Amino acid sequence: MKVVLGHYQVTTEAWKTRPSSRGLLSLIIVVSVTLGALHSMAEDEIDAGHTAAGKLKVNHSFSVLPLEASVFPGIIGYATGEVGFHSVAFDEPGDDFFQLSSEGDFRLVLLAKDPGMEVWNDHGSGFMSIGESFFVGSAPFDTHPIWNIVNGTPGQTYSLTLKLQDLNGVYAESDPFQLSFTPNPPVLAITNAGHGLIAISWSPDTSGFVLQSTTGIAPFAWTNAPSGSTNPVTLPAAEPPTLYRLKN
Numbered sequence: 001m002k003v004v005l006g007h008y009q010v011t012t013e014a015w016k017t018r019p020s021s022r023g024l025l026s027l028i029i030v031v032s033v034t035l036g037a038l039h040s041m042a043e044d045e046i047d048a049g050h051t052a053a054g055k056l057k058v059n060h061s062f063s064v065l066p067l068e069a070s071v072f073p074g075i076i077g078y079a080t081g082e083v084g085f086h087s088v089a090f091d092e093p094g095d096d097f098f099q100l101s102s103e104g105d106f107r108l109v110l111l112a113k114d115p116g117m118e119v120w121n122d123h124g125s126g127f128m129s130i131g132e133s134f135f136v137g138s139a140p141f142d143t144h145p146i147w148n149i150v151n152g153t154p155g156q157t158y159s160l161t162l163k164l165q166d167l168n169g170v171y172a173e174s175d176p177f178q179l180s181f182t183p184n185p186p187v188l189a190i191t192n193a194g195h196g197l198i199a200i201s202w203s204p205d206t207s208g209f210v211l212q213s214t215t216g217i218a219p220f221a222w223t224n225a226p227s228g229s230t231n232p233v234t235l236p237a238a239e240p241p242t243l244y245r246l247k248n
Contacts, residue, residue, distance in 0.1 A: 046179070048106070048136075048164055049088035049097045056106075056164045056174035057097055059088075064157055066184045067149055069203070075120075078183045079148040087139040100139035105167040108134040108145075110160065111176055117158035120146040136164075147181060153208065154185035154248065188246050193234050201232035202246055209246045217243065 046060040067078035085108070091098045100106075110119065110128045118127040122135040124146070136143055149158050159180040165173040186202035186209060193199040200211065211225040211233065222245065225233075 044083050046083065046085045047088045047097075048085065048100065048139075048141075048174075049092075050100060050171050051096045052098065054170075055172040056166060058164055058174050058177045059095070059097065060177070060179065064180045064182050065147075067147065067181050068184050070148070072146065075146065075148060077116075077148060077150040078152065078181075079146055081144045081146045083147060084142055084144050085136065086142050089140075101170055102138050102140075103168060104170040105138055106136040106141065107165050107167060108136060109163050109165055110134070111163060112161040114158045114160075116149055116151040117160055117181065118148045118150055119160055120148060133165075147179070149181055149183050152183045154183045157182050185248075186246060188244065190244065192237075196237055197234050198237045199232050199234050200244060205231050209248050211244060212247045213242050213244050215240045215242050222247070 044060075044062045044065055046058060048056065048058050051057050065080075065083065067080055070077055070079035072079055072081075087100045088097060089099070110130055110132055112130065113119070119134070120126070121128045121132065122143075122145075127148075128134060134143075134145060147160075152158050157180050159178050161176050161178050163174050163176050186205070188200070188202045191199045191201075202209065209231075211230075212222045213225045214220050214222050220243075224247075225235075225244070
């Protein structure tokens with residue numbers, strides 16, 4: 001499977017061989033990740049501050065953020081609440097970025113959203129509509145909206161456009177800023193199903209992916225497996241050794 005995730009190119013392949021004398025499946029999963037740009041392994045975050053001229057300013061640590069399959073009950077697709085919206089903790093004069101006063105009363109305002117991309121409101125009762133505000137409050141703050149791709153294709157980018165405003169008028173509102181997300185591709189796995197069988201599955205169970213296989217590596221000759229998009233699928237662990245991948 002090859003999917004471009006913003007700056008990421010991810011290749012996931014699984015190699016299946018016949019069961020050994022102990023009936024165990026020999027499995028090699030090769031994952032290679034090519035980074036077009038280094039992505040920080042620290043917590044992804046969105047920081048709010050102000051300029052020396054008194055205008056709100058928002059910085060974020062990612063260009064396109066991969067979202068995992070949702071683990072939230074009742075929230076479908078891909079979602080995270082781990083990306084925090086913080087008031088900046090230190091002044092950064094070199095970036096014209098300064099701490100916010102506790103006299104402000106801040107709100108995030110949703111200006112635009114791509115089809116399939118949503119952010120939940122501050123009550124957790126539904127998606128924000130265009131023009132709706134998300135309560136942030138006074139500084140210091142650390143709030144975690146639920147960012148949610150409800151219907152998306154791995155490798156595609158889905159964006160929200162927002163601005164930050166101060167209801168108390170201490171600061172001028174920020175310029176519009178964009179947050180972009182992409183669904184993480186499914187992960188292919190092969191397990192021993194016993195009795196000379198293997199089970200092939202992928203998670204999350206994303207539509208549009210088809211299982212392919214090849215018995216040759218010089219050159220690769222990929223063909224759609226008879227199971228196609230069926231997930232999971234049980235197959236005989238027959239010779240010759242076979243390489244599997246997902247194709248979107």
